Every structure is written in structure tokens, then in C-alpha cells.
Amino acid sequence: MDISSLVQRNNTKIVFIILDGVGGLPVNGKTELEAANKPNLDALSRISACGLHIPVAHGITPGSGPGHFGVFGYDPIKYEIGRGVLEALGVGIELKKTDVALRCNYATIKNGIIIDRRAGRIPTEKNVELTERLSNQIKEIDGVKIILKPGKEHRFCLVLRFPENITEKEAVVTDTDPQKEGKPPAEPVPLNEESRKVAEVAKKFIEKAEEFLKNEERANYVLLRGFSALPHIPTFEEKYGLKACSIAVYPMYRGITRLLGMETIPVEGDIKEEVELLKKVYKDYDFLFVHIKKVDSFGEDGNFEGKVKKIEEFDSFLPEIISLNPDTLVITGDHSTPSLLKAHSWHPVPLLINSPYVFGGLVNAFTERECLKGELGIIPATAIMPLVLANTLRLKKFGA
Amino acid sequence: MDISSLVQRNNTKIVFIILDGVGGLPVNGKTELEAANKPNLDALSRISACGLHIPVAHGITPGSGPGHFGVFGYDPIKYEIGRGVLEALGVGIELKKTDVALRCNYATIKNGIIIDRRAGRIPTEKNVELTERLSNQIKEIDGVKIILKPGKEHRFCLVLRFPENITEKEAVVTDTDPQKEGKPPAEPVPLNEESRKVAEVAKKFIEKAEEFLKNEERANYVLLRGFSALPHIPTFEEKYGLKACSIAVYPMYRGITRLLGMETIPVEGDIKEEVELLKKVYKDYDFLFVHIKKVDSFGEDGNFEGKVKKIEEFDSFLPEIISLNPDTLVITGDHSTPSLLKAHSWHPVPLLINSPYVFGGLVNAFTERECLKGELGIIPATAIMPLVLANTLRLKKFGA
Numbered sequence: 175m176d177i178s179s180l181v182q183r184n185n186t187k188i189v190f191i192i193l194d195g196v197g198g199l200p201v202n203g204k205t206e207l208e209a210a211n212k213p214n215l216d217a218l219s220r221i222s223a224c225g226l227h228i229p230v231a232h233g234i235t236p237g238s239g240p241g242h243f244g245v246f247g248y249d250p251i252k253y254e255i256g257r258g259v260l261e262a263l264g265v266g267i268e269l270k271k272t273d274v275a276l277r278c279n280y281a282t283i284k285n286g287i288i289i290d291r292r293a294g295r296i297p298t299e300k301n302v303e304l305t306e307r308l309s310n311q312i313k314e315i316d317g318v319k320i321i322l323k324p325g326k327e328h329r330f331c332l333v334l335r336f337p338e339n340i341t342e343k344e345a346v347v348t349d350t351d352p353q354k355e356g357k358p359p360a361e362p363v364p365l366n367e368e369s370r371k372v373a374e375v376a377k378k379f380i381e382k383a384e385e386f387l388k389n390e391e392r393a394n395y396v397l398l399r400g401f402s403a404l405p406h407i408p409t410f411e412e413k414y415g416l417k418a419c420s421i422a423v424y425p426m427y428r429g430i431t432r433l434l435g436m437e438t439i440p441v442e443g444d445i446k447e448e449v450e451l452l453k454k455v456y457k458d459y460d461f462l463f464v465h466i467k468k469v470d471s472f473g474e475d476g477n478f479e480g481k482v483k484k485i486e487e488f489d490s491f492l493p494e495i496i497s498l499n500p501d502t503l504v505i506t507g508d509h510s511t512p513s514l515l516k517a518h519s520w521h522p523v524p525l526l527i528n529s530p531y532v533f534g535g536l537v538n539a540f541t542e543r544e545c546l547k548g549e550l551g552i553i554p555a556t557a558i559m560p561l562v563l564a565n566t567l568r569l570k571k572f573g574a
Numbered sequence: 575m576d577i578s579s580l581v582q583r584n585n586t587k588i589v590f591i592i593l594d595g596v597g598g599l600p601v602n603g604k605t606e607l608e609a610a611n612k613p614n615l616d617a618l619s620r621i622s623a624c625g626l627h628i629p630v631a632h633g634i635t636p637g638s639g640p641g642h643f644g645v646f647g648y649d650p651i652k653y654e655i656g657r658g659v660l661e662a663l664g665v666g667i668e669l670k671k672t673d674v675a676l677r678c679n680y681a682t683i684k685n686g687i688i689i690d691r692r693a694g695r696i697p698t699e700k701n702v703e704l705t706e707r708l709s710n711q712i713k714e715i716d717g718v719k720i721i722l723k724p725g726k727e728h729r730f731c732l733v734l735r736f737p738e739n740i741t742e743k744e745a746v747v748t749d750t751d752p753q754k755e756g757k758p759p760a761e762p763v764p765l766n767e768e769s770r771k772v773a774e775v776a777k778k779f780i781e782k783a784e785e786f787l788k789n790e791e792r793a794n795y796v797l798l799r800g801f802s803a804l805p806h807i808p809t810f811e812e813k814y815g816l817k818a819c820s821i822a823v824y825p826m827y828r829g830i831t832r833l834l835g836m837e838t839i840p841v842e843g844d845i846k847e848e849v850e851l852l853k854k855v856y857k858d859y860d861f862l863f864v865h866i867k868k869v870d871s872f873g874e875d876g877n878f879e880g881k882v883k884k885i886e887e888f889d890s891f892l893p894e895i896i897s898l899n900p901d902t903l904v905i906t907g908d909h910s911t912p913s914l915l916k917a918h919s920w921h922p923v924p925l926l927i928n929s930p931y932v933f934g935g936l937v938n939a940f941t942e943r944e945c946l947k948g949e950l951g952i953i954p955a956t957a958i959m960p961l962v963l964a965n966t967l968r969l970k971k972f973g974a
Binding site: 175177180530531532533534535536547549551553557559560561562563564565569570571572573574 | 600630634635636638639640654657912914915918919921922943951
């Protein structure tokens with residue numbers, strides 16, 4: 175059900191922490207959460223409502239977009255977000271409804287054949303310099319404004335800003351990246367009639383960029399991927415009546431949360447700096463999201479010990495977070511990233527909700543297997559936000 | 575799935591007990607169910623299928639209508655019941671498809687301003703006398719029969735009985751209650767073209783009532799709320815092939831169950847009288863619903879001890895109910911009403927199903943936390959009735 179009609183505002187505060195990819199699998203009998211020495215998290219689990227959530231559906235391994243959409247209560251099957259859009263938001267471009275966003279690579283072309291899809295991973299400084307010059311050269315094509323922003327190494331972001339609104343349906347254009355070296359680049363092909371004008375501008379951009387880059391040694395071509403326009407998504411304010419902010423070091427997560435209308439506050443560093451920022455802005459928001467990335471990174475690397483240590487590091491900061499005394503504190507992940515798999519996985523993710531209105535006393539530690547005994551059971555990720563709103567008494571009764 | 579096509583009739587008997595608002599939250603470490611001394615209920619739980627049900631959806635706090643619809647297997651999001659209809663059924667008006675029902679207040683108006691929305695809570699006897707006179711005065715408006723029935727204090731029920739059928743869509747008219755004193759009453763405004771005739775009659779009723787009541791000191795005006803026509807709901811007989819009766823002291827619950835086609839048998843008193851009636855009519859029905867209200871009432875008052883005592887009182891009558899030897903006995907609540915919250919809540923509700931076809935041996939007591947260990951798990955309320963029919967062998971196999 176759409177709970178927006180039941181939302182009532184009050185002065186409660188919610189702290190919502192994502193330990194990215196926190197769920198794991200046993201290695202020598204223990205998962206990362208089971209191996210970690212985390213007295214604070216375990217103590218909190220004993221007085222909290224615990225359970226596990228299923229990010230998308232049984233057996234489905236989510237990417238970062240669907241993983242976060244789910245825990246924030248946006249059905250990840252209904253709301254799909256284009257890769258280009260995600261990238262653009264991540265590098266700080268404030269997308270408008272008139273925009274088509276793409277993620278691009280500098281590449282090396284020779285005699286019409288792509289010989290390096292990443293232009294030898296040119297240094298980021300080179301990318302910055304090149305993108306600035308390219309940006310000055312190509313400011314507009316057929317009345318469409320061209321916005322470029324460098325990323326790391328060979329990556330950059332392209333936004334085509336049309337004079338009129340562009341719907342998702344008008345941006346269905348194929349990637350030009352041939353995916354393998356030794357092949358010619360593909361044409362940007364519109365997959366429906368409505369997308370022709372976007373494809374046309376993209377084609378002209380490629381031609382102009384190739385002409386401008388022709389004397390570059392390595393970065394003498396551009397590959398375009400992830401054509402996408404802004405999806406229509408209700409904001410946190412519209413959906414839940416929450417003034418929300420997002421504390422995340424990595425661009426992608428800032429991008430996702432900006433899409434949901436959260437204010438994203440720049441922060442560099444890791445857990446320590448994020449917790450410092452949390453404390454600093456705590457008074458200004460109803461809902462404070464903190465994204466902790468590196469738990470996932472170690473999982474992706476297959477570094478069991480590294481993931482354990484990062485969980486332990488988070489545990490050491492937990493008392494500082496608890497001392498803020500939020501009305502509801504949520505700790506979970508957007509998906510599992512077992513070191514064993516070196517990848518995201520489909521496994522249900524441990525979930526903890528602390529508020530004055532829970533039973534507690536059912537689990538002994540914040541682990542996959544203990545959370546199974548908790549009062550929440552195994553629930554869809556999209557059930558988390560209704561529970562969070564309920565626990566802060568922000569939902570009116572349904573029906574008389 | 576719609577299970578109606580699988581229903582087969584037999585001679586089994588089902589007793590279905592709702593302890594209204596039975597679920598609670600810990601106060602000093604124990605919930606009301608955990609604090610109560612209830613040896614019979616606990617013993618029964620040990621040989622029953624136990625679990626918890628979610629009345630509407632995760633995080634959603636149900637009103638009494640949705641709470642009961644859910645446990646009776648009617649999706650509370652699909653079947654919404656108008657407040658006027660609920661009230662009319664509750665006071666014993668047998669609504670027809672030609673009716674629009676409203677709940678009304680006597681109010682005090684002065685110079686066009688509502689100065690008391692409840693007419694100083696006039697005594698019920700005064701209301702009865704006034705409503706009878708008003709009823710004799712206004713018997714019909716433009717061919718629409720006017721039916722009035724007094725409630726308690728300042729409340730009464732109005733039914734507009736049209737010569738032709740009225741659909742829900744034709745009764746979408748706004749309340750006239752300004753909600754705050756010191757404001758003029760609102761007009762009844764039709765929210766679509768189809769509802770104009772209902773609004774027109776309502777307006778004339780207000781004018782005639784005002785003229786008739788003008789010399790009353792306090793009850794000199796009427797406020798109209800909850801315009802609604804009968805929703806189309808399949809009956810228990812149609813849906814489940816069950817001849818059902820409802821034993822409930824409070825009007826609202828008789829109203830809800832009458833809407834589902836249950837026979838409602840008048841009863842006054844409390845648990846004792848309800849159990850006596852249950853025994854008396856036991857032989858006449860397949861499905862006997864007993865509604866025990868006061869568990870919820872104490873919860874709403876924040877009276878932890880009162881709620882505990884009421885649960886204990888129910889426990890003392892349980893052996894009498896068990897001695898009827900129903901084929902399936904269900905004990906649950908329509909929602910939780912923790913004394914801690916002094917209100918309905920969203921928490922899953924303990925559920926017990928006793929029949930010869932359960933595992934049992936999994937829980938030690940009928941409490942929120944023990945029921946988590948039970949064989950039913952946490953299920954949607956709408957799953958209860960299919961399970962009840964299954965346990966009485968009233969459902970055929972699905973598919974070959």
C-alpha cells in the first residue's frame with residue numbers, strides 16, 4: 175500500500191545506517207559478522223527489533239541502485255534508474271527534467287578500430303584538463319547544451335540538456351562501447367521513434383569530439399554508455415514527509431540519495447569523518463542516512479579479514495551514534511557481499527531497528543543467524559521504511 | 575488466490591475468538607500477555623499451531639474495520655468500509671443497497687457558528703427522545719425515506735433510503751462537521767457528478783432539522799459525517815460456505831460482522847455472557863465468532879494491569895470454550911493495543927490455531943515472543959481463514 179496518505183509529521187529523529195554489503199557467508203564456520211568482535215552492535219541487537227530483509231526478491235542479487243531503493247521503500251522493480259543518471263548525480267551534476275545523462279570513456283581508436291577502451295587509463299589530471307578543453311570546444315549541438323564533467327582516470331560524464339523536458343522513453347539509445355577491443359565502436363541506435371533526437375545529438379557529439387581529439391595520443395575517441403533521463407520518483411519529503419540528508423563518501427550513493435530528494439553533504443574520509451558530520455548536522459534533519467562503503471569493498475575483494483576489521487571499526491563508533499539518542503536507529507545493509515563470493519549476493523541482509531516500541535530480548539548478536547530469531551522475521555526491504563515511520567509514530571491509523 | 579472455488583462443506587465447527595487489541599509491548603520487561611497468569615491459554619498454545627499475523631501491512635496500524643476484515647480473510651486495502659455504514663450496522667439498522675448511511679452529531683449553533691460540536695454531550699435519554707420526535711417530523715425528503723436512530727450522548731445515525739440502488743460512487747459527499755468550534759458548519763459537497771442527489775437530500779435534511787430543533791437549548795443543529803453506501807462484499811456463506819454467527823457486545827463489531835453476512839445475536843454483559851451465548855447457539859452454526867472488547871479498552875486507557883486482568887479473566891473461561899470441542903479453535907486479536915502506546919499499533923498479533931492437524935510442541939506460552947517460535951511464522955492476517963478452512967478439511971486440493 176502507498177503509505178503517503180497516512181504520514182503525519184512530528185519532531186522525531188531517525189538515523190539510518192547502511193553498512194554496504196554487510197551480509198556474508200561462513201568461511202571456516204563463521205561469517206564476517208560472526209567473526210567480528212563488535213560488543214556494541216551485539217549489545218544493541220539484544221534490545222532491538224531484529225530480522226533480515228530481502229533486497230529485491232528471493233534469489234535476486236541487487237546492484238547498488240536497487241539495493242538502496244529497496245531499503246528506502248522504493249520498489250526496485252518499479253523504479254529503475256539509468257546508469258548515466260546515477261553517474262551524473264554522483265559527480266555532482268544537478269540533473270533537470272530536460273536532461274539525458276551518459277557515462278563515457280576516453281578510448282583509443284586506430285583505423286576505425288577501438289584498440290583501448292580505456293585510453294590506457296590516462297591519469298585523472300589529464301582527464302580533467304582534456305575534459306575542460308573539450309567542454310569549451312563543444313558547448314552546444316542543435317540547441318542542446320553539452321555539459322561535461324571529468325571522473326577518475328578515463329571516465330567522464332556527459333549531459334545533453336535539451337530545451338524541452340525529456341522523458342525516460344525518449345532516451346532509449348544503445349551504447350557505443352563495443353565491449354571488446356579490436357572492434358569498431360557501435361553507432362548510438364535509438365530503440366524507438368521517440369529516442370531519435372537524442373541519438374542524433376549523441377552521434378554529432380561523437381563526431382565533434384573525435385575531430386577535436388584527433389591529435390591526442392591515447393584519448394582520441396569517446397565511448398558513450400548508459401543513456402538515461404531522470405525517472406519520475408517521489409522525494410523523501412513527498413513520500414514520507416521527512417527532511418532527509420545523506421552522508422556518503424562515494425559519489426554513487428550521494429547520487430542515489432539526491433535522486434530521492436535527500437540533501438547530500440560533501441564528506442571525505444571514512445567512518446570517523448562521517449560520524450563527525452552526522453553529529454554536526456544532526457539537529458538539522460528528521461532523517462539522517464549514513465552510508466559506510468568499505469565493508470562492501472573488502473567483501474568484493476574477497477578480503478574476509480578486512481571486512482571483519484571494518485565491521486569492528488564501525489562498532490567502535492557506534493556508541494557515539496547511540497549517544498545522539500535518535501528516536502529510531504536502523505542498521506542494515508543494502509545487500510550482502512560475502513567475501514566467499516567476492517561479489518554482491520542474493521542472501522537476506524541482517525536488519526536492526528531500535529526504538530522504544532520493540533520487544534527485544536530475542537537475539538544475542540547482530541549476525542545473519544541470530545537475526546533469524548528476531549521479531550521482524552524475514553521481510554521485504556520495502557517494509558523497512560513503513561516500520562521506521564511506525565516506530566517514530568509518524569503514521570496515522572489506517573481506517574476507522 | 576480466491577479460495578472460494580476450493581471450498582467444500584462438512585459438519586465441522588469453528589470457534590474464532592478475537593481478544594480485541596491483545597498484542598502489547600514490554601513494560602518493565604514484560605508485555606501484558608507475558609505478565610498475565612493464564613495457565614489454560616498457555617497450555618493450549620503448547621498443543622496448537624502458533625504464530626503472529628500482520629493485520630494490514632508492515633508498519634500499518636489498523637482501525638477496527640481493517641483489523642477485522644483482515645482476520646476474516648477480506649483484504650482490508652481492497653475492502654474499505656465507510657464510517658457511516660459501520661455506525662449504522664452497529665446500531666442495528668439493516669442496511670439495503672438503496673441506502674446512504676451517515677453518523678451525525680447533535681451540535682449547538684449560535685449566529686451561524688458552531689459553538690459546541692457535541693451539544694454539551696446531552697444525556698442519551700434526551701437524545702432518544704429528540705431523535706424520536708425528529709424522526710416523526712422528517713419521514714421523507716424528495717421521495718427519499720429518512721431513518722434516524724439514536725446513539726450515545728450526542729450521536730445519532732441517519733440513513734437516507736432512496737427508491738433506487740445507490741453505489742459507493744454515488745455517496746462521495748464531504749462532512750459538514752467543521753472539526754473545530756468557532757467555525758460555521760460546512761456544506762455537504764458532492765465530490766463527483768454522481769453524488770449530487772445524495773448531497774441535495776442531505777442539505778435539505780439539515781435545513782429541516784435546524785428548523786425543527788431551533789428552540790432546543792443545546793441540540794439545535796446537526797452535523798453530518800461519514801457519508802457512505804454499502805460496499806459490495808461477498809458474505810461468509812458465499813466466500814467460505816460457512817453459516818456464521820457473531821457474538822459481540824459492542825455495536826461496531828456486530829456491524830462489521832453483519833456486513834460479512836454473519837448473524838449477530840444480541841448480548842449484553844462481558845465475557846461470561848458471551849460464553850454462555852456461545853454454548854447456547856453452538857449447535858446452530860458452522861462458524862462462531864466471539865469478540866472480546868475490553869482487552870483493547872484497557873490497552874487504550876494505558877491500563878496495563880487492567881488489560882492483564884482481562885486476559886486472565888478470559889483464561890478462566892477458556893476451559894468452557896474448549897469443552898465444546900470445536901474442530902478448530904482460533905484465538906487472536908484484530909490488532910495490538912499496547913498499554914505503553916495507549917493506542918492501536920502496527921505490531922504483529924499473537925495467533926493460535928488449534929486442530930487435530932497441527933505440529934504443536936513449539937511454544938511455551940501464548941505471548942508475542944513465544945509465538946515467534948511457532949509453526950505459523952509471521953503471516954498476513956488474510957492467511958488465517960484459508961488455514962482455518964484447511965484445518966477443518968473444508969478446502970479441496972488445488973489442481974490435479
